[in-house]
Structure formats: C-alpha cells, structure tokens
Amino acid sequence: MDFMLILRDSLSAAVGPAAIVYALAAIGLNVHFGYAGLLNFGQAGFMLVGAYGLAVSAVVYDVPFVLALVIGILASVVLAVILGVPTLRLRADYLAIATIATAEVIRFIVNSPSNADVTRGSQGIAGFAKPFHDLNPYGGGLDIGIVRLSRSDLWSATVGWVLVAICCLIVYLLMRSPWGRVLRSIREDEEAVRSLGKNVFAYKMQALILGGVFGGLAGIFLALRQASTIPSDFGTHVTFYAYTALLIGGAARVLGPVVGAMIFWFLLNGLGTFFGQLTSGADPILPEGLMDQSQASLVRFIVVGLGLMLLLIFRPQGIFGDRKELAIDAR
Amino acid sequence: MxxxxxxxxxxxxxxxxxxxxxxxxxxxxxxxxxxxxxxxxxxxxxxxxxxxxxxxxxxxxxxxxxxxxxxxxxxxxxxxxxxxxxxxxxxxxxxxxxxxxxxxxxxxxxxxxxxxxxLSRLTVIENMRLGAGGQRGESMWAAPFRALWRSEEQTNTERADDLLARFKLDAKREDFAGSLSGGQRxxxxxxxxxxxxxxxxxxxxxxxxxxxxxxxxxxxxxxxxxxxxxxxxxxxxxxxxxxxxxxxxxxxxxxxxxxxxxxxxxxxxxxxxxxxxxxxxxxxxxxxxxxxxxxxxxxxxxxxxxxxxxxx
CATH class of the missing domain: 3.40.50.300 (P-loop containing nucleotide triphosphate hydrolases)
Known part of the structure; x- marks a missing residue:
C-alpha cells in the first residue's frame, strides 16, 4: 500500500485542471441556485455551447483564436437568453425540468450524425487549442513529491486558477452590493420583491446570464485543457458533479464552490487510487471474490455518494455555510 | 366626475x-x-x-x-x-x-x-434596505463599484434605522427576519x-x-x-x-x-x-x-x- 501515491494523486487532482473545470461550473451554479434560487439543472448545456462555440468557430469556420473565445462566451449568453425568456416565469421545479431537458437536447443535436458537417458528431472536434498551448512558458512539469502535474496541466492549472480567482472576485463584488441583495431576496420570495418595485424578471435573467457565462468558461477551459471537445463530455452527470461540489463547499458563499470542487476531486481520485491498490497486483489485499479491479474504479462513486449523504444530514449547509441561516429555511 | x-x-x-x-x-x-x-x-x-x-x-x-x-x-x-x-x-x-x-x-x-x-434569510436591516426605491447599486453594472452606491446606501440605512426605531424593531436589527414573530413580521x-x-x-x-x-x-x-x-x-x-x-x-x-x-x-x-x-x-x-x-x-x-x- 503506497499512501504517498494516494496522497499525490488526490492532491494533484485537487489543484489540477479537473477541479478547476468543476469549480468554474459550480461558481455559475452558485450564482443561479445559491444566490438567485434558480434551480438550473442544465449547467452542462452552458458548458457545451461554450466549448463548441470556441471549437466550431475556430476549426470549421477558421475564426481567429481570440475571436473564437469570445464567440464561445457569447454562445452561453445567447443560450441563457433563449432559455430564460420562456422559463424564468416558471416555478423553480419546472425550471429544473426545462433546463435539464434543454441541456440534453443540445447534446443530442451536437451528437447527431446529420449535423456532423458542423459539429463532427460523436467524434468531437480537435485542433483548436494550439494557440493556447503554444503560450505555455513552462519548460517542464511540476513534481514536488505530493503534487505532480504534467507540463501542459501545469499551464492549464495556472490559467485556470487565475480565471477562478477573477470569477470569485466578480461574484464577491456583486453579491455584497444592493444588486446581490435583490438577488438573494428573489431567492427568498419573488412576490415580495416585486411588491417593492423591483423588476424580478430582469434580475433573474441577469443572474442566469452571469452564471451561464461562468458555465461557458468552464466548458471552454475543459476544451482547451484537453485540446478537444466531444459531446459525451457534457452529459447530465457533469451538472450533478458541479452541484455536488457546490453543496460540499456551501451554497451562497463566494469560495464554497471552489473548495467544494477541490474536495470532490481530492476524494474521487484518492479513493480511486486507494481501491485500485487494494485490488491490483498478483496477490491483491482484497480477495478477488470480494472486489475485482474493474469494480474498484466504481466503488469510489459509492463511497463519495455515501459521504455526500452524511454531509447533507450532519452538515447541510456545507463547509462554509451558516447553519443558522439554513435552519430558518426549514420551517 | x-x-x-x-x-x-x-x-x-x-x-x-x-x-x-x-x-x-x-x-x-x-x-x-x-x-x-x-x-x-x-x-x-x-x-x-x-x-x-x-x-x-x-x-x-x-x-x-x-x-x-x-x-x-x-x-x-x-x-x-x-x-x-x-x-x-x-x-x-x-x-x-x-x-x-x-x-x-x-x-x-x-x-x-x-x-x-x-425575506427570511436576510437580516431585518437588509429587508429594510431592499425596500428603498431607485437604488443605483441595484443595477448590475454599477454594483461592483462600491464608490458609486456607498453614500446612497448610507442614506437608506439611516432612513431604515429611523423606521425600525419607530416600529420598535431596532433591537432586532441584525437578526434574520425568519426568526421574528408573526406580529413583528x-x-x-x-x-x-x-x-x-x-x-x-x-x-x-x-x-x-x-x-x-x-x-x-x-x-x-x-x-x-x-x-x-x-x-x-x-x-x-x-x-x-x-x-x-x-x-x-x-x-x-x-x-x-x-x-x-x-x-x-x-x-x-x-x-x-x-x-x-x-x-x-x-x-x-x-x-x-x-x-x-x-x-x-x-x-x-x-x-x-x-x-x-x-x-x-
């Protein structure tokens, strides 16, 4: 049993690009769900249009890289507007249904062979990330014993954490302002806010767009870091992982989604390596009859799920949340 | 008429x-x-x-x-x-x-x-501040820049404190509104x-x-x-x-x-x-x-x- 290896795998995942993708997506969900009370179950859709906005315009239409990035962000704005106009008048639970359906519809459209001349179908698109990786200033990877990142991951992580910091700063500045107060009030009771003369629909739309752009950035970052994008990167599980990260860290807290994403990936990778070691080798620690190697890679999800349940029972506010604030809600 | x-x-x-x-x-x-x-x-x-x-x-x-x-x-x-x-x-x-x-x-x-x-999960004073109309800080573009809305917020808070005192809610200023009794609400x-x-x-x-x-x-x-x-x-x-x-x-x-x-x-x-x-x-x-x-x-x-x- 190599505990050093387990620790290294866990920490590398927690500070590496995978955690960053989910941190960005969860920051968006935090704006939607944590502050404005919008139950968006289609964050993967926002990530997809961001990634494909970049990839399709850069590869298929030969748009310059920087402009393609802008198109990726604009694509998530457009999705937010199209999604928001008909659905923001709905009650929270209907919004959840509409958003998850929209995200899946978009994924199927992109996946469909009949659109393959633009989206390349299930093959996905590659060959747009060269300008990003060409900017890499690092000579080699990072290896300080407990954290090991490859050269390209190190560059991605650098850019990614800067991006996360900027997004957190934006959320912090907005949420301490009267604008953020209106948003949190809408989460509590939109009729009351309306009765005080605020245009609730406009605020919800602004929140949906802002969180959607953060989701779009997550998708763009994912596409750049792996230098390709395929539809299966944006299944519904992506949204649920991002929600998990948000709930672990604590909703309606600026750093909640970031810490949550790091913990989520720390546990997921650490447990993966742990169970992998238990079942690998000629004479595995766990007998093969109990758990074989292919099962081991799935058991981590069971354990993480169990942990999430315990968290919601014993610390429903997440790591950073305010228990008192949550208790009031449970009337 | x-x-x-x-x-x-x-x-x-x-x-x-x-x-x-x-x-x-x-x-x-x-x-x-x-x-x-x-x-x-x-x-x-x-x-x-x-x-x-x-x-x-x-x-x-x-x-x-x-x-x-x-x-x-x-x-x-x-x-x-x-x-x-x-x-x-x-x-x-x-x-x-x-x-x-x-x-x-x-x-x-x-x-x-x-x-x-x-608004249960907002404090009493935040509830009051929300009531003020035409706040500049409630626009998304002005919101990140505190200098643009600080003085306005100050005035609103003073007004809110006056009203809270008049309605005898000043002792509850920092409490969550959800913790108030029915009459206080x-x-x-x-x-x-x-x-x-x-x-x-x-x-x-x-x-x-x-x-x-x-x-x-x-x-x-x-x-x-x-x-x-x-x-x-x-x-x-x-x-x-x-x-x-x-x-x-x-x-x-x-x-x-x-x-x-x-x-x-x-x-x-x-x-x-x-x-x-x-x-x-x-x-x-x-x-x-x-x-x-x-x-x-x-x-x-x-x-x-x-x-x-x-x-x-």
Whole structure:
C-alpha cells in the first residue's frame, strides 16, 4: 500500500485542471441556485455551447483564436437568453425540468450524425487549442513529491486558477452590493420583491446570464485543457458533479464552490487510487471474490455518494455555510 | 366626475367624506384610485365584479366582507399581481391597466400580503434596505463599484434605522427576519413598504395573527400613516379595528361592492348584515311556514329548469 501515491494523486487532482473545470461550473451554479434560487439543472448545456462555440468557430469556420473565445462566451449568453425568456416565469421545479431537458437536447443535436458537417458528431472536434498551448512558458512539469502535474496541466492549472480567482472576485463584488441583495431576496420570495418595485424578471435573467457565462468558461477551459471537445463530455452527470461540489463547499458563499470542487476531486481520485491498490497486483489485499479491479474504479462513486449523504444530514449547509441561516429555511 | 362634486378646498382628506351618500361606488371629491367595471373570473366563479370604485386621498379606507368576498383578489388586481378580465382603473389619474406589479409599486402604490412575506434569510436591516426605491447599486453594472452606491446606501440605512426605531424593531436589527414573530413580521413588512415613501399603502389583513398587545401599537402605526399624509387601504376581518381607525368602509360580498359609508353607517346597513349573516338571520326558523317555503323552492327549481331548456 503506497499512501504517498494516494496522497499525490488526490492532491494533484485537487489543484489540477479537473477541479478547476468543476469549480468554474459550480461558481455559475452558485450564482443561479445559491444566490438567485434558480434551480438550473442544465449547467452542462452552458458548458457545451461554450466549448463548441470556441471549437466550431475556430476549426470549421477558421475564426481567429481570440475571436473564437469570445464567440464561445457569447454562445452561453445567447443560450441563457433563449432559455430564460420562456422559463424564468416558471416555478423553480419546472425550471429544473426545462433546463435539464434543454441541456440534453443540445447534446443530442451536437451528437447527431446529420449535423456532423458542423459539429463532427460523436467524434468531437480537435485542433483548436494550439494557440493556447503554444503560450505555455513552462519548460517542464511540476513534481514536488505530493503534487505532480504534467507540463501542459501545469499551464492549464495556472490559467485556470487565475480565471477562478477573477470569477470569485466578480461574484464577491456583486453579491455584497444592493444588486446581490435583490438577488438573494428573489431567492427568498419573488412576490415580495416585486411588491417593492423591483423588476424580478430582469434580475433573474441577469443572474442566469452571469452564471451561464461562468458555465461557458468552464466548458471552454475543459476544451482547451484537453485540446478537444466531444459531446459525451457534457452529459447530465457533469451538472450533478458541479452541484455536488457546490453543496460540499456551501451554497451562497463566494469560495464554497471552489473548495467544494477541490474536495470532490481530492476524494474521487484518492479513493480511486486507494481501491485500485487494494485490488491490483498478483496477490491483491482484497480477495478477488470480494472486489475485482474493474469494480474498484466504481466503488469510489459509492463511497463519495455515501459521504455526500452524511454531509447533507450532519452538515447541510456545507463547509462554509451558516447553519443558522439554513435552519430558518426549514420551517 | 360630475361637476358638482369637483374638489373644493375642504373636500380633501376626511373632510371630503362628510355628507357623501353611503351608496356603493359613490364618487369621492378627491380620489387617489378610481376604477370601473373590474371583473375577474375563476372558472365558473366571478370572484370580482366591481362596477365602480373610488378611494379618497389621505384617509383610511377599510375593505371588509365575508370570506371569499373577493377582497384579496381585488387587491391583487389593483396592484398588478393578477390580471382582470375586464375593467380599467387609475392611480393619481394615471391608468394602471396592464401595468406590471413592480411598476405599480414604483408609481407609489405599495402593498403588503395577507401571509407576510418577509425575506427570511436576510437580516431585518437588509429587508429594510431592499425596500428603498431607485437604488443605483441595484443595477448590475454599477454594483461592483462600491464608490458609486456607498453614500446612497448610507442614506437608506439611516432612513431604515429611523423606521425600525419607530416600529420598535431596532433591537432586532441584525437578526434574520425568519426568526421574528408573526406580529413583528407584520411590522417589518409595513416598515419595509414605507422605505419607498409610497403615497398609497395597501395592507392585506394587517391584524391577522397579531397578539392583542401588539394590536394597539399596530393601530397607532396605521393612524400615523394617515396623519403624515398617506392614503391607507386595508382588508380586515377584525371589526373593532375597522370601527376604531377607518374613515370610510367598503363592503364586498360575492365579488360585488354591496355597501359603502362611514363605519357607523355601514354597521347599521341592512345589506351588510345580510351579506355577513344571511337575509333570514333574525327570523326564528319555527316561524317559517314550511309549506310556503317548499312551494317557493319548487318554483325556483322550475324556473331554473325552463331557463336551462330555453338555452339549449
């Protein structure tokens, strides 16, 4: 049993690009769900249009890289507007249904062979990330014993954490302002806010767009870091992982989604390596009859799920949340 | 409005109500709200069917009626929270037909709710600050830059603290609004709605669920609203309160305004007693001739049947 290896795998995942993708997506969900009370179950859709906005315009239409990035962000704005106009008048639970359906519809459209001349179908698109990786200033990877990142991951992580910091700063500045107060009030009771003369629909739309752009950035970052994008990167599980990260860290807290994403990936990778070691080798620690190697890679999800349940029972506010604030809600 | 009731110097406020005929829909000399033929249908039920309604400026008007009379529905219609099937109404002479609820509030007509809507997971002071209208910091583009809204926030906070002190909520300033008692929530909602300095404040059952000790102070607060020149319209079941503080009473029953007048006039009005207690409430049942009653009912059924057939 190599505990050093387990620790290294866990920490590398927690500070590496995978955690960053989910941190960005969860920051968006935090704006939607944590502050404005919008139950968006289609964050993967926002990530997809961001990634494909970049990839399709850069590869298929030969748009310059920087402009393609802008198109990726604009694509998530457009999705937010199209999604928001008909659905923001709905009650929270209907919004959840509409958003998850929209995200899946978009994924199927992109996946469909009949659109393959633009989206390349299930093959996905590659060959747009060269300008990003060409900017890499690092000579080699990072290896300080407990954290090991490859050269390209190190560059991605650098850019990614800067991006996360900027997004957190934006959320912090907005949420301490009267604008953020209106948003949190809408989460509590939109009729009351309306009765005080605020245009609730406009605020919800602004929140949906802002969180959607953060989701779009997550998708763009994912596409750049792996230098390709395929539809299966944006299944519904992506949204649920991002929600998990948000709930672990604590909703309606600026750093909640970031810490949550790091913990989520720390546990997921650490447990993966742990169970992998238990079942690998000629004479595995766990007998093969109990758990074989292919099962081991799935058991981590069971354990993480169990942990999430315990968290919601014993610390429903997440790591950073305010228990008192949550208790009031449970009337 | 007919020429002979045009506003005169002494026709404003309470003075304008003296000598008005206690009839449904009577025109007021200085109306702040005036509406005509407002109807709202829910399936087969006509919840509101108001022919004419005027509310005098600067007085306390009570809207009373038995359960299901359509009082709250009328409230929702006037404030834009519900859309009527027909009708038009104006506030300060400006038509409010099809105007969104938030614009109605901005125009100076602010309401509270029967089931109080405090924002539980915001503190009392944050609830109050939200009430202020036209804040620059509430625009998304100005929001990140504190310098743009700091002084405005300061002024609003001072106003909020004054109002909290007046409503004796200053000790609860930093508490979550969700931790307040029912009566305190009513007070907070009223105080919050005053943050935007409304001309007309509409209270939906301000006394419901308030303990008797707090009731007296709530009554005082409502009166003080009138004394500082605001118009108050409130829905209430508590007759003591209606008699105590209202200058004018409008009675609704089954969606229709059945009577209007000063509290004393209305309490004595047979139409009001009928609406609350039924037309035969003071008749001893044993005195009713059963035979005659049966004949009456049979005749009613027959008429209804022939009418139904005629329609087909």
């Amino acid at each position: 007919p020429a002979d009731t045009a506003p005169t110097a002494n026709a404003t406020g309470r003075a304008g109500l003296t000598g008005l005929a206690p009839e449904p829909g009577v025109p007021k000399p200085d109306p702040i709200v005036s509406g005509s033929s407002i109807t709202r249908q829910f399936g087969g039920l006509k919840a509101v069917d108001v022919e004419h309604l005027e509310i005098q400026r600067g007085v306390i008007t009570a809207l009373i009626g038995p359960n299901g009379a359509g009082k709250t529905t009328l409230f929702n219609l006037l404030t834009g929270f519900d859309k009527p099937d027909t009708g038009e109404w104006s506030f300060n002479g400006k038509s409010l037909q099809g105007v969104a609820a938030y614009k109605v509030a901005r125009a100076g007509m602010v309401r509270t709710f029967q089931l109080t809507k405090v 009513k007070l907070l909602e009223m105080a919050r709605s005053l943050m935007s300095d409304p001309e007309l404040i509409m209270l939906d059952e301000p006394m419901a669920g308030v303990n008797p000790a707090l009731k007296q102070s709530l009554l005082g607060h409502v009166k003080s609203l009138r004394d500082e020149g605001r118009t108050v319209l409130f829905v209430e079941h508590d007759m003591d309160m209606v008699r105590d503080i209202s200058d004018w009473v409008i009675v609704m029953a089954q969606g229709v305004i059945v009577a209007e007048g000063t509290p004393d006039q209305v309490m004595a009005d047979p139409r009001v007693i009928d609406a609350y207690l039924g037309a035969h409430h003071d008749t001893d049942l044993s005195e009713i001739d059963e035979q005659a009653l049966a004949a009456e009912v049979a005749e009613e059924i027959e008429t209804a049947q022939t009418e139904g057939e005629a329609k087909e």
